[in-house]
Every structure is written in C-alpha cells, then in structure tokens.
Amino acid sequence: MLTWTRESVTPKRTAPARRPPALPIGALGLLGAVALLALGADLVAPGDPLRTVGPALRPPGPNHLLGTDDLGRDLLAMVAHGARTSLLVGAATALVAGAVGILVGGISGYFGGLVDDLLMRLTEFFQVTPRFFLATLAVVLFGPKLWLIVGVVGLTFWPGPARILRSRILALRGREFVLAARALGAPEFYILGRHVLPNALGPVVVTTALQVGWAILTEASLSFLGLGDRSAPSWGQMLSNAQPFIRTAWWLSVFPGLALLATVLGVNLLADWLNRQLDPRLRRADPRL
C-alpha cells in the first residue's frame, strides 16, 4: 500500500539531522552494574540476606557499607539480592505480556472478522481498566507469591503488544508475498508463523521492552503496599519498611530507591535505543500504551 505523507515533500526545518544513535553505553553500564550485583549477590553478601547481622539502624559505615535496617539486617545484602527479584520480574513479565499479546494480536490481525471484533473489544476493555488497581486486587485475592505477581502484572500489560502486532499484520496481510504463499497452497498457520509474524515482530519487541521498566516499577509499588512476596528480598519492600523511619534513618530509603532508579533507567534507555534503531523517524513510542 502506498502512503503519502506530508513530511516526504516538506523539508523539515525544525528537526536538524541527528547523528545516528551510538551504542547506548549509559544504558548498558547501568544494566550491567545491576546484573553484576544480581549475579554477585552471593559473593557480596553470602548467606541469607534477610538474617540479622548486626545492631539495628546503623548508618552506612565500614562494617555495613549501606548501613543496617530496624531488624539489624545488612542493607547491602538486601539491595544486592533484591536486584535478582527486580530483574526476574522485569524479564518474566515482559515474556508473559509479549506471549499473550502476540497470541491475541496475531489471531486478531490475521483472521479478522468476528474474532477480531471480539478480541479488540476485550483488548480495549483491558486498556481502560486501571492496571495497577487490577493487579492489586488480583494479588490480594490470590496471595502474594512471586510467580503470581509476575503473571498478574504480565497479564495487565498485554494490550499494548497485541494492538501493535495487529496493526502491523493488517498492513502485511494483503502484501504480495503473503498472497503468493497462499496461492502455493501453504496452510494459514504456516503463513502466519513463517511469513507474517517475523516481519511484524520488530515494533512488538520494542513495545514490550518499553514495558519492562513499568513492570519493575509496578512490582515495586505492589511490594510497597505490602503485597510483595515475603520470601524474596525486594526493593519495594525495603522502601515500605523504610517508611516509619523516614526522618531518622535516611539510608533505608535512599539506597534501594537508587537501585530501582538505575535499573528502570537502564532498561528504558536500552528500549529507547532499540526503538530508534527500528524507527528512522526517531518517534518515541509511548511506554504506557
């Protein structure tokens, strides 16, 4: 299909040509540091990070680099082990959201008709429901287990990838190579999996990557409300525990929050870079779609 856009004939006066985006060193640095922390958690802080190791509420010092909390637990150990939880949640959530989104968007876009109508109404419904409150409700009803939190948060994020994939497939469906495959007698699912999906997946990957940061923040918010998995140390829970000591022990709040910020920033920068690689117009996709 030919499209004609105004930009193609009007020279852009306001947008100067930018250098091609370099490898995102900042993003990789931030993510690399967090990943190292997660991998080396047992070296930095061997043993159970949730055990008492010293006096309570000590400020950062030589014995405990980041200080201790109200139960005398070492903050560095908890921050390091919390990195595992956050990275796991981010990656697993994206997989769930991506898988469900690809399934729904793929079926909807390729088959069209009544199936498409129904699935799109469902997608719109889940897009208007406030996802954070839905996740809270589900975790309250089903109990705070890590795999459940991942599933629930992932399930609230699928409409974004589903809609993007659907619109990509709609654009590809009538193209010659698809018609050719069908004329040669290829079965529908083969055409979808072999010819359509590989050409449509790029933007879906970007959307999903942009959601990883949101997923990590959502899990942290749930933990902050007391809905985290108690058996896994997490930054959100640490920030929740810090709340009563906010005026007396600043370190309880500052370090887990910095770790969270570094992780989400790293993920977002990387996703942004991916997005720019794929979209020559440098248009930023909205991560909250």
Add this chain to the structure above:
Amino acid sequence: MGRYLLRRLLQVPPVVVGLLVLNFTLIHLAPGDPLYFLVGEGGDESYYAAMRARLGLDRPLPEQLIRYLAGALTGDLGRSFRYNEPVLALILGRVPATLLLSGTALVGSTLAGVWVGTVAAARPGSFLDRAADALSGVLAAVPGFWLGQLLLIVFAGWLGLFPVQGMVSPRLTGGGWALLVDVAHHLVLPAGTLAFLQLALTFRLTHQSVRETLAEDFIRTARAKGLPPGLILYRHALRNSLLPVVTVIGGHVGTLLAGAAVVEVVFAWPGLGRLLYEAVLTRGYPVVLGIFLVVSVMTVFANLLTDLAYAYLDPRVRYA
C-alpha cells in the same frame, strides 16, 4: 454532537457490567470461600450463615452472578467491619481527598510540561531542550513513592518546611481561611511529587507534538508572512499541537490515580490510596474490590470526557 454523545454514552454500561463480571470471576477463581471476599472477615457464624443465604452462594453460579450484578448496580458493595460503614459510602468519602491531590498535580504538571515542552521544541538542540529531555527520561524511571520519601526527608525532615503527614494539622482550630491555608501547606509535597511524575509524560508529548506541527506548511506560510516568532509558536503551533496532548493525558488517568495511591501512603494523605493500603493490610476484601470498581468507573468517565472534549474541539471526530 448529540449523536456522538449518545453513541459514546451507550458504550459506558457494557464496560461497567464487564468490570463487575471481572470482579465476580476473580472472586470465584481465587482460592478460598467467596463468602469472605464478598463480606469480609470479622463477622460471627450466624452473620455468615445469613449472608450466605442472602447472596445466594448455595445457588448455581449464573444466579449468583445475577444477584451480584443486581446488588452492585444498586450500590451495595458490602459492609466494612473495620470501619462499620457500607463499603460504597466509605470509598466515596475518600474520593474528594484523592481528587484534590491528583487534580492539583494534573493542573500543575500540565501547565509546566506544556510550557517547557513548547519552549524546548522551538529550540531543538539547545541546552534547555537537552536538559529537559534528559530530566524527563530520569523522571519516567523514578518510583513515585521513593521520590515522595526523598522530598519528605529533605523538605519536611532536614529543612522542616512542610508537615510530614496528613491533610490537616490535628490541633487546628477554626475553619475557613485558616483551614484552607493549612490544607494547602500539607498539599505541597504530595502534589509536587505526583506532578513531577506526571511531568515526564506531559513534556514528552508536547515536545513531540509541537515539533511536528512546526514542520507543517501553514507554519512556513506564517513565517513567510513575517509574523513574529513568539506569535507563530504560541498562537499557531501550540494551539494545533495541544489536541493529542490532551487526549493522551486524559487516557492516562488510571496511571495518575495509581501514582496518587502510593504517594498517599507515603504522606498519609486520607484518600483512596491510603484506604486501599489499610484494606490490603487488614484483608478488607470488599473494600479492595470496591476501590477497583470505583477507580475503574472514574477512569471510564475520564476517558469519556476526554473523547467528548476532543470531539468538541475537532469536528472531524464527530462525523467519522
């Protein structure tokens, strides 16, 4: 406009029913007796027996669903033992505080975000453009409750400029002007936190939109006519850039309210988020269910208002 309004209004009831069906499904899928989710914990045997019969929990599922829908649609969301109040009244009593907080943050962030976004878009590559872009990237990655805690530590703790918690000073006597000033004083930090979070979105949208508009033909015409740059930017470019900004912000009311919820917990602001937190800690299932419902309906209406505003401002939508 009338027909568009009608068509759009007719889309609301199915969504509300859908939300109730979703609630019902979750209640029955969750492990445990649906009775406790519907009624809450803390009653005695005879009360539970009476409620089980009244809710029809011994009847087939479709009948239970119909009873649940009928109850919820007439405003019966159960009773809270902890507060000894009907759940709906309890929740609606907290809505004004949340609206004050999120409304203030929304107005503040929209004014600031649109202004900075416009100025930055007019000077691509300038220091302001780069700084605002970088800052909005960082803000988009900041956990809201953590930002609130930091502001608390610095401005309420170290500097002692603002109260630490709540909406009104406990020892405040008298109303009127003194009350207004006191609430405003309490509002600064939580509303500021929420506004900062929202600012990233507003800035990016405006920045993008104004830049695209500035590349259009009519802007070139305006320049060729010799109009002053300020007039072109604010009268021509900004006006034509605002529609998408308004729509996207209107569509993100759910995110705003989610941000408000955690910020309320940090500042003990007596709104929906604080109530949700208390209900989560005390397993007040009916309250959590009710808050999900009320917040969902609020976002549905926010979307409706946004669409109507869009249709009013841009006639092409109405006739599409």
